[in-house]
Amino acid sequence: MNKITNHLPTAELQALDAAHHMHPFTSDAALAKRGARVITAAKGVWLTDSEGNRIIDGMAGLWCVNVGYGREELAEAAARQIRELSYYNTFFMTTHVPAIALAAKLAQLAPGDLNHVFFASSGSEANDTNIRLVRRYWDIKGQPEKRVIIARRNGYHGSTMGGGSLGGMTYIHAAGGKIDGIEHIGQPHWWAEGGDMTPEEFGLMRARELEEKILELGVEKVAAFIGEPIQGAGGVIVPPSTYWPEIQRICDKYGILLIVDEVITGFGRTGNWFGSQTFGIKPHIMTIAKGLSSGYQPIGGSIVCDEIAHVVGSADDDFNHGYTYSGHPVAAAVALENLRIIEEDGVIDHVRDVAHPYLAERWHALADHPMVGETKLVGLMGALQLTPNKEKRAKFAAKPGTVGLRTRERCFRNNLVMRHVYDRMIISPPLVITPEEIDVLIARARLSLDEAYKQVR
Ligand code: PLP
Numbered sequence: 090m091n092k093i094t095n096h097l098p099t100a101e102l103q104a105l106d107a108a109h110h111m112h113p114f115t116s117d118a119a120l121a122k123r124g125a126r127v128i129t130a131a132k133g134v135w136l137t138d139s140e141g142n143r144i145i146d147g148m149a150g151l152w153c154v155n156v157g158y159g160r161e162e163l164a165e166a167a168a169r170q171i172r173e174l175s176y177y178n179t180f181f182m183t184t185h186v187p188a189i190a191l192a193a194k195l196a197q198l199a200p201g202d203l204n205h206v207f208f209a210s211s212g213s214e215a216n217d218t219n220i221r222l223v224r225r226y227w228d229i230k231g232q233p234e235k236r237v238i239i240a241r242r243n244g245y246h247g248s249t250m251g252g253g254s255l256g257g258m259t260y261i262h263a264a265g266g267k268i269d270g271i272e273h274i275g276q277p278h279w280w281a282e283g284g285d286m287t288p289e290e291f292g293l294m295r296a297r298e299l300e301e302k303i304l305e306l307g308v309e310k311v312a313a314f315i316g317e318p319i320q321g322a323g324g325v326i327v328p329p330s331t332y333w334p335e336i337q338r339i340c341d342k343y344g345i346l347l348i349v350d351e352v353i354t355g356f357g358r359t360g361n362w363f364g365s366q367t368f369g370i371k372p373h374i375m376t377i378a379k380g381l382s383s384g385y386q387p388i389g390g391s392i393v394c395d396e397i398a399h400v401v402g403s404a405d406d407d408f409n410h411g412y413t414y415s416g417h418p419v420a421a422a423v424a425l426e427n428l429r430i431i432e433e434d435g436v437i438d439h440v441r442d443v444a445h446p447y448l449a450e451r452w453h454a455l456a457d458h459p460m461v462g463e464t465k466l467v468g469l470m471g472a473l474q475l476t477p478n479k480e481k482r483a484k485f486a487a488k489p490g491t492v493g494l495r496t497r498e499r500c501f502r503n504n505l506v507m508r509h510v511y512d513r514m515i516i517s518p519p520l521v522i523t524p525e526e527i528d529v530l531i532a533r534a535r536l537s538l539d540e541a542y543k544q545v546r
Contacts, residue, residue: 095129099139102127113248126501131158134519134526136506144504145530147516152321152353153384156430157519163385163423163430170422179208179416188416191425195392198362198428201371205398208390208416212352212378213247215389216315219374220251220268221410223313223346226397229404235312236270238348239302243276245322246315246350246376255315258323272306274298276320277328280463280474280482292329300339313346313373318364321353321517324510325472327465333368346397348374352389356380356428357437357520359468360444367467373397380520383427386420431520440520444468447524451531458535460492460542469520473534475512477545485512485545492545499537507534 091097093105103124107117112125127139134157136144149155156163170187177185192206207222209215220238227235240246242257254267257276275282275295283291303311314336320326340347349372354364358380361367365375374397378389393401401408414420431437444466452471456464462476475492477483485492493509500507500514508515518530 095139099127100124102139133157133159134522142504144506145518145526145533147500147505147507147518147530147534149517149519150384151379152358152517153379155356155358155380155520156383156427156434156436157521160383160385160430163383163426166422166426167386167419170419174418177418178413180411185416185418187418187421187425191416191421191428194425194428195377195390199375199392200363200366202395203372203375203392204395205393206390207393208388208421209378209412210387210414210417210420211247211389212350212376213249213252213389214412215352215376215378215391216246216255216348216350217249217251218391218410219313219315219348219376220255221408222374222391222393222397222401223348225404225408226346226400227312229400232309234309237272237306237311238270239272239274239299239311239314239345241276241316241320242273243278243323243326244273244315244317244320244350246317247352272302274302276323276326277332278320278324278326279329288329289331292331293335295328296332296335296339299336300343303339303343303345308343308345311343311345313348314340315348315350317350317352318354318359318368318370319467319470321470321515322510324513325465325470325515325517327467327472328368333370337370346373348372348376350376352376352378353380353470353517356383357431357440357468358470358517360437360441361468362437381427382420382424385427386417386423387414388417388420388424434521436520440468443522443524443527448527451527455531455535455538458538458542460538460545469516469518469522471516473514473538475514492541495544496537496541499540500533503533503537503540505530505533505537507537 106125107120128136129139130137136146195206196204207218224236240255244257246252246255253261254271257273275298277292277295279288279291349365351363355377359367373394375392382388449466452466453464455461460475461473462479463474465472477485490511493512497509
């Protein structure tokens with residue numbers, strides 16, 4: 090077999106890929122129709138593929154490359170750490186400086202008394218940790234019956250058995266099942282489900298489903314509620330302003346632990362360090378990953394409040410949970426350097442400056458397109474709802490997602506990565522995107538919408 094490098098012809102790489110590489114969330118039929126695009130290099134917000142195309146990455150990879158691609162400082166941090174201490178674990182009474190320093194830094198950045206970090210290698214693993222943490226907490230408190238975690242339909246919390254079960258995507262549950270003790274309530278997606286209500290009324294109504302569910306199950310059975318400040322993979326669903334305050338009130342009233350999944354919204358995405366700050370939420374646990382290392386290393390974790398950490402830590406028995414790579418020194422060193430860049434380069438101020446009004450004006454102007462209904466943007470996280478009739482908030486006659494997929498394909502051809510969730514187009518570019526690059530993103534988005542619209546009419 091030839092040595093497999095970037096120099097092989099694209100078709101050859103695609104054939105090998107299809108023959109041997111099983112992709113996440115992809116079918117063989119899709120790969121057979123059009124081979125996977127082979128990405129060969131990236132710098133800033135720009136990707137290069139094996140055909141030499143320069144593609145603007147409107148999704149920061151998978152919502153993770155917050156400081157942009159190809160940062161020398163991060164390469165240096167990884168190389169330095171590999172030379173010094175390439176691996177050691179944090180089990181059985183050992184630790185190392187990168188894990189100590191990163192945990193201390195996160196405790197400083199996180200709001201309130203979120204002062205303790207349990208590391209994982211991904212958001213899914215961190216949410217699995219959270220399931221154990223909250224159940225263990227109630228066990229030690231003498232309330233072992235409190236095991237149920239309430240989550241939302243169309244929420245996303247990863248694709249391990251635990252994360253996938255917390256998520257409310259039925260197609261993921263269908264792929265191998267769902268663990269017990271997870272219940273779902275409705276999502277705050279006003280455009281699709283709000284009917285004649287105002288967004289504010291609808292936000293309250295959906296939040297109160299939490300109270301109804303707690304009462305239906307019995308408060309003595311409920312351990313926690315989990316939600317993303319903005320549902321990302323669900324389609325960048327920004328909840329009405331009434332939603333989170335009511336969720337907070339209900340969690341406080343019934344003493345339910347609140348887990349806020351910040352895997353996407355953390356580390357500057359919404360214009361603050363955490364989405365919880367943007368929405369005024371006070372979590373007991375925050376799930377983090379992605380932007381923690383800007384995707385340069387696989388690392389995630391749970392930032393835990395004093396009370397839970399002390400209760401779980403104070404038991405006679407160990408907390409019997411952990412991953413070989415919990416607090417991996419190279420991942421931790423890279424994450425620490427990434428946080429230094431975000432802080433010292435003023436990346437979060439940049440998000441605020443570039444998002445409002447520059448991107449916001451241009452993004453919301455897309456609402457004049459005949460196929461675009463709702464436009465949403467918080468920080469650098471945006472959605473365009475496609476519809477055949479804006480006033481009626483109608484759905485297309487075609488199978489849900491057909492028009493979205495077509496639009497995404499047009500974006501692809503126009504060298505823009507914009508994702509679709511059914512018929513909703515979403516963006517989440519690297520946080521370092523410049524106004525000039527925003528102009529390119531918007532121009533390519535408009536062109537792609539126009540082309541897709543011609544096919545729909
Ligand atoms: N939680 C949220 C909100 C996410 O968006 C994701 C991934 O997109 C995850 C958890 C899972 O993270 P990972 O893919 O790193 O396991």
